[in-house]
Amino acid sequence: MNPPKFDKVEDMADLTHLNEASVIHNLRLRYLSDMIYVRLFLVAVNPYRSLPIYTDEIIRSYKNKRRYEMPPHIYAISDIAYHDMLQGRENQSILITGESGAGKTENTKKVIQYIATIASDSTNTKKYGILEQQILQANPILEAFGNAQTIRNNNSSRFGKFIRIEFNSAGQISGANIERYLLEKSRVTYQTPEERNFHIFYQLLKGAPSAIKKKFLLDGSLDDYRFTKHSRKDIDGVDDIAEFEILLNAMNIVGISEDEQVEFFRIVASVLHLGNICVTSGRDDQAHILDTSVAEKVCHVLGVPIDAFIKGLIKPQVKAGREWVAQARTKEQVLYSIEALAKALYERSFGALVERINKAIDTPSNKAYFIGVLDIAGFEIFQTNGFEQLCINYTNEKLQQFFNQHMFILEQEQYKLENIEWDFIDFGLDLQPTIDLIEKTKPVGILACLDEECVMPKATDKTFVEKLHSIWKNKSPKYGVPRFQQGFILNHYAAKVEYTTSGWLNKNKDPLNENVTKLLAHSSQPYIASLFSDFLGDTTDYGTKNRVKRGVFRTVGRRHKEQLHSLMQQLYSTQPHFVRCIVPNAKKMAGKINTPLVLDQLRCNGVLEGIRICRVGFPNRLGFVEFRQRYEILAPRILPEGYVNGREAAHKLLEAFKLEGNQYRIGLSKVFFRAGVLAELEEVRDNKLSLVFTGFQAHCRGKLSRKDYRKLSEKTRAALVIQRNIRAINKLKQNPWWKLYYQIRPMLPSRKDEQIRLLKERIKELEEKLQREIQERRKLESANTQLEVEKITFEELLHNERSLSLEKDELIQKIKFTEEPENIDEYNSTKPSSKDQLLDLEQTNHEMSQLKTTLEETESQKMLLEKLKKNLEDRLGEIHEQYHDASQNKHVAEKNLSALDREVFDLKQLVEEHQDTANGLSEKLRKVEASLLDSQNELTKEKEENQELIKSKVKYNC
Numbered sequence: 001m002n003p004p005k006f007d008k009v010e011d012m013a014d015l016t017h018l019n020e021a022s023v024i025h026n027l028r029l030r031y032l033s034d035m036i037y038v039r040l041f042l043v044a045v046n047p048y049r050s051l052p053i054y055t056d057e058i059i060r061s062y063k064n065k066r067r068y069e070m071p072p073h074i075y076a077i078s079d080i081a082y083h084d085m086l087q088g089r090e091n092q093s094i095l096i097t098g099e100s101g102a103g104k105t106e107n108t109k110k111v112i113q114y115i116a117t118i119a120s121d122s123t124n125t126k127k128y129g130i131l132e133q134q135i136l137q138a139n140p141i142l143e144a145f146g147n148a149q150t151i152r153n154n155n156s157s158r159f160g161k162f163i164r165i166e167f168n169s170a171g172q173i174s175g176a177n178i179e180r181y182l183l184e185k186s187r188v189t190y191q192t193p194e195e196r197n198f199h200i201f202y203q204l205l206k207g208a209p210s211a212i213k214k215k216f217l218l219d220g221s222l223d224d225y226r227f228t229k230h231s232r233k234d235i236d237g238v239d240d241i242a243e244f245e246i247l248l249n250a251m252n253i254v255g256i257s258e259d260e261q262v263e264f265f266r267i268v269a270s271v272l273h274l275g276n277i278c279v280t281s282g283r284d285d286q287a288h289i290l291d292t293s294v295a296e297k298v299c300h301v302l303g304v305p306i307d308a309f310i311k312g313l314i315k316p317q318v319k320a321g322r323e324w325v326a327q328a329r330t331k332e333q334v335l336y337s338i339e340a341l342a343k344a345l346y347e348r349s350f351g352a353l354v355e356r357i358n359k360a361i362d363t364p365s366n367k368a369y370f371i372g373v374l375d376i377a378g379f380e381i382f383q384t385n386g387f388e389q390l391c392i393n394y395t396n397e398k399l400q401q402f403f404n405q406h407m408f409i410l411e412q413e414q415y416k417l418e419n420i421e422w423d424f425i426d427f428g429l430d431l432q433p434t435i436d437l438i439e440k441t442k443p444v445g446i447l448a449c450l451d452e453e454c455v456m457p458k459a460t461d462k463t464f465v466e467k468l469h470s471i472w473k474n475k476s477p478k479y480g481v482p483r484f485q486q487g488f489i490l491n492h493y494a495a496k497v498e499y500t501t502s503g504w505l506n507k508n509k510d511p512l513n514e515n516v517t518k519l520l521a522h523s524s525q526p527y528i529a530s531l532f533s534d535f536l537g538d539t540t541d542y543g544t545k546n547r548v549k550r551g552v553f554r555t556v557g558r559r560h561k562e563q564l565h566s567l568m569q570q571l572y573s574t575q576p577h578f579v580r581c582i583v584p585n586a587k588k589m590a591g592k593i594n595t596p597l598v599l600d601q602l603r604c605n606g607v608l609e610g611i612r613i614c615r616v617g618f619p620n621r622l623g624f625v626e627f628r629q630r631y632e633i634l635a636p637r638i639l640p641e642g643y644v645n646g647r648e649a650a651h652k653l654l655e656a657f658k659l660e661g662n663q664y665r666i667g668l669s670k671v672f673f674r675a676g677v678l679a680e681l682e683e684v685r686d687n688k689l690s691l692v693f694t695g696f697q698a699h700c701r702g703k704l705s706r707k708d709y710r711k712l713s714e715k716t717r718a719a720l721v722i723q724r725n726i727r728a729i730n731k732l733k734q735n736p737w738w739k740l741y742y743q744i745r746p747m748l749p750s751r752k753d754e755q756i757r758l759l760k761e762r763i764k765e766l767e768e769k770l771q772r773e774i775q776e777r778r779k780l781e782s783a784n785t786q787l788e789v790e791k792i793t794f795e796e797l798l799h800n801e802r803s804l805s806l807e808k809d810e811l812i813q814k815i816k817f818t819e820e821p822e823n824i825d826e827y828n829s830t831k832p833s834s835k836d837q838l839l840d841l842e843q844t845n846h847e848m849s850q851l852k853t854t855l856e857e858t859e860s861q862k863m864l865l866e867k868l869k870k871n872l873e874d875r876l877g878e879i880h881e882q883y884h885d886a887s888q889n890k891h892v893a894e895k896n897l898s899a900l901d902r903e904v905f906d907l908k909q910l911v912e913e914h915q916d917t918a919n920g921l922s923e924k925l926r927k928v929e930a931s932l933l934d935s936q937n938e939l940t941k942e943k944e945e946n947q948e949l950i951k952s953k954v955k956y957n958c
């Protein structure tokens with residue numbers, strides 16, 4: 001038993017005593033405390049109730065965290081895968097396996113949710129981009145068409161899927177692709193009374209709008225259709241009508257148009273109608289369809305002609321040699337082909353739906369890496385195991401082989417590559433013999449043998465088993481022959497499984513009525529025709545030429561083998577991460593753990609074996625650089641300064657940690673640790689870090705406290721000084737000399753009086769200066785007005801002179817005119833010839849000579865005046881300048897004056913204050929003098945009294 005310290009350990013490889021009991025004890029303790037995830041590789045136990053461990057906050061807390069930094073969680077695995085992809089530039093895969101109801105689909109959704117959150121375009125303000133939303137919304141669509149309620153799980157995925165999320169080189173999601181495996185199509189036609197058909201049948205019949213129902217002639221309820229009426233109709237806590245709304249919304253987000261949506265519903269409706277075709281048997285054992293009303297509905301919905309359809313069902317054309325002949329069918333045969341047709345329709349439509357989703361999310365953008373999430377059913381071991389179980393168990397055998405390869409063989413190869421001491425251990429876990437037994441072609445394996453029998457004309461299930469026994473009995477330790485049933489035993493990794501082989505040939509051939517499928521390939525409904533396009537051509541009935549090459553005949557087993565091969569190829573090209581889901585109990589109850597059931601699963605899915613083997617090897621490793629960065633803190637100053645090579649550094653550090661040599665190995669580029677050692681180192685590191693941080697905090701707190709203390713002590717010192725001074729003042733106040741000094745101090749000459757005297761003198765000086773300035777200004781102003789008057793007079797004079805000079809010019813012109821000879825001639829020619837006229841002329845000449853002299857005088861006067869004018873103008877300019885200077889002086893003087901005014905005002909106030917103090921003091925002095933006088937009088941009086949007393953004493957003595 002492990003000590004209580006190991007209770008609820010996160011990593012089961014840490015348990016000192018590792019056995020089934022201790023593992024289950026730990027798992028149980030954790031589960032009951034709602035810790036549903038455990039390591040080594042992730043084990044997830046279905047809580048069967050919603051836990052608050054998938055919030056956005058939790059997502060954030062797991063982002064960019066190391067393996068041991070956070071408790072185990074599906075988000076931790078997703079984060080590791082994402083970072084390994086970015087850092088190692090390698091594709092990743094997360095393999096989620098477990099029994100039905102173990103929580104595979106829920107955990108797959110969580111992986112996608114986590115990746116969509118952390119890897120969406122960071123520039124996008126919304127939580128998810130369109131592509132991320134489409135990827136997330138693909139799930140409700142797949143669940144509606146591919147999930148059903150079963151005894152073990154109310155929302156059981158009846159198909160396997162591998163979802164590849166593609167990323168660009170920056171790590172942002174750039175697309176996605178879904179690959180689906182093995183749809184359980186038998187559920188379309190048959191369900192046990194405790195189970196249901198696929199969800200869509202119930203959602204459509206309960207929730208579809210009447211227009212759709214009318215279009216597809218769906219006028220009945222769930223009880224009216226053969227393929228739903230025997231099943232359960234409801235699931236506790238699930239509202240099919242609301243789920244239908246969710247489906248429509250998801251289809252809209254993914255971009256499936258309403259027309260396309262209707263086509264998917266057409267298939268569901270046609271399957272429902274097909275189930276209701278009533279086939280009867282006649283006397284000749286031949287099948288008849290007497291009531292064709294339902295078949296008419298089927299043909300209307302599928303877009304095929306009714307007559308050909310019915311004929312194809314009850315009397316199909318078959319090839320007999322080179323001839324085509326009509327062959328009558330029995331009721332059972334017809335019912336079988338109707339059901340096969342219903343299953344084929346549904347399966348093909350489901351495939352088309354997945355393709356349609358892929359078309360939306362598989363964008364042709366830059367794809368650098370991918371993370372693939374595989375959600376596939378685990379080993380199935382029932383009371384009766386058929387062909388479906390073989391396919392599922394074969395898949396799981398291969399996945400377990402991949403797990404073993406990765407965990408044990410590739411792991412040991414890596415030790416060899418890293419050159420560490422290691423003796424290769426054969427864990428005896430090679431599952432290849434079982435896989436070969438199923439898939440090999442030489443010698444013929446189970447699937448190849450089945451395929452061979454399918455083409456043999458007279459082969460039956462019995463001949464198939466006999467052939468198998470003949471090849472494998474006693475030839476392989478993995479093969480056995482059952483005692484009672486017709487079948488074989490296979491020794492799988494999980495357990496020995498007995499298979500019964502009834503109906504295997506048919507299941508593998510999955511035959512369809514070709515008459516009907518050809519009809520469907522020519523349907524008037526394009527969607528139906530596209531689903532069966534591989535049946536086009538090679539027909540005689542419709543006269544069409546062989547246009548499309550018919551698909552090569554591939555059995556179900558062969559198809560599955562090919563798909564699985566391609567899946568394994570992809571997985572081997574990735575770095576895998578394993579998640580094992582566990583069902584805690586068979587009752588779908590929260591908080592209950594059924595120990596044998598859980599142990600069985602742990603054994604089946606290799607958890608126990610994996611942990612055991614991991615403890616033998618070195619499951620944890622770190623590169624030298626990362627190791628040094630992370631753990632150097634545990635041995636500081638061990639490494640010398642400067643360059644130390646990574647290997648040497650790791651060596652020195654590990655020696656300093658005093659780890660036992662067996663606990664680790666130093667490779668060429670990494671250090672390898674045994675399980676649990678790294679977790680211990682992490683713990684020591686955490687303690688060390690918390691010590692460092694506590695020390696740092698203490699240092700900071702100490703510094704702050706010391707600072708506060710210094711401040712406080714300074715304050716205290718200051719308070720003491722103040723107190724001392726106050727005490728001294730108080731003491732001084734009691735001193736009579738001080739009191740006296742205090743009284744007479746105002747009377748003592750002080751520096752202030754001298755200052756007041758000086759200021760008064762200054763005021764006086766300034767006042768005188770101000771007066772002088774004012775007078776000067778007045779003088780200048782009167783001179784200015786005088787000059788202005790003079791200027792006006794001179795301007796008038798000048799004006800007169802100008803008009804005089806104009807008149808003079810006119811006169812000169814006239815004179816010039818008379819002096820010129822031609823003018824005289826002209827004048828003579830026009831002159832009057834009388835004597836008066838001559839006199840006039842003489843008169844005029846005289847006047848002219850007078851005028852000439854006047855003109856000359858005027859001329860000299862004009863010159864004189866102009867000179868005078870110039871002098872006056874000069875003088876005026878000077879006066880202007882003087883005036884300007886005077887104005888400036890006046891402005892400055894005014895400024896000084898106002899400053900002086902202010903100063904005078906202040907001084908006056910000061911003087912008044914001093915006067916008041918002086919008055920107060922004089923008053924006090926007067927009082928003191930009066931009291932002094934009184935005291936003197938009293939003193940004289942006392943003296944007199946004393947003298948009188950002395951006298952009377954002398955007298956008395958005498």
Ligand SMILES: Nc1ncnc2c1ncn2[C@@H]1O[C@H](COP(=O)(O)OP(=O)(O)OP(=O)(O)O)[C@@H](O)[C@H]1O
Pocket residue numbers: 046047048049050051098099100101102103104105106107153154155156157158377581
């Ligand atoms: N982590 C979880 N938290 C809450 N409920 C869970 C969780 N995992 C599973 N469940 C519950 O268990 C039910 C079954 O889970 P889920 O459908 O994922 O199982 P499965 O392994 O995919 O089964 P199947 O193989 O049948 O599809 C879910 O419908 C859900 O109610």
